[in-house]
Amino acid sequence: MSQPQGRMGQPDAVLLDVDGTLIDSNAAHARAYVDAGRELGRALDYEEVVRLIGMGGDKLLPRAAGIEEESGLGERLTARKKEIFSARYLPELKPTPGARELLHRLRDDGIKLVVATSASEQELGKLLEQAGIGDLIQATTNADEVEGSKPDPDIVLAALERAGFPAERCVMLGDTPYDVKAATGAGVRIVAVRSGGWGNADLEGAIAVYEHPRDILEHYDTSPFGRGG
Secondary structure (H helix, E strand, O other), X not given: OXXXXXOOOOOOEEEEOOEOOOEOOHHHHHHHHHHHHHXXXXXXXXXXXXXXXXXXXXHHXXXXXXXXXXXXXXXXXXXXXXXXXXXXXXXXXXXXXXXXXXXXHHHHOOOEEEEEOOOOHHHHHHHHHHHOOHHHOOEEEOHHHOOOOOOOOHHXXXXXXXXXXXXXXXXXXXXXXXXXXXXXXXXXXXXXXXXXXXXOOOOEOEOEEEOOHHHHHHOHHHOOOOOOO
């Protein structure tokens, strides 16, 4: 855990990333991309891809595979990746430590929970179900609803609108540098967790960094989510 920077009081809403933050899925997404690329004759490097998970596919594919998502090959690779992820990897995924318990605590404190994710609408429902947290979420936004994917701030701005509170009364929870950039670009403070595989230096710009949701829960009262945060 790194110490929170400054004090703002308890937020009215928390904007939630999902992959890597609430469910341990970043590596599985990367493997699904590599598997799909192999089937379609395009070699993707796992180590490169996994460091790009968290940004939208429209930005990931040009960097990882040198192809545009809207190209014929890009569309086939994206579709096959989703099929592989859903069938081969999703059923085995686990929530990050303390994910449901933290969301319960936030809900108990009257904080509105709004998802802000780079996943598609179809993927999001499956992810929330697999993580066992779908019943705790009060509103969602997804990549299908916005023009620019993370690290652009569009999805965070959409989540703010869905939350119904100004940026200064919200905090985002995420796990990648792309979450940090998207949140800060929207004027929203962000708390980061290392459960997605990134370190403190990568998450610079977050107001606090914790190991995983359970770590936040264990320090809840002094975290940016607590009444004394």
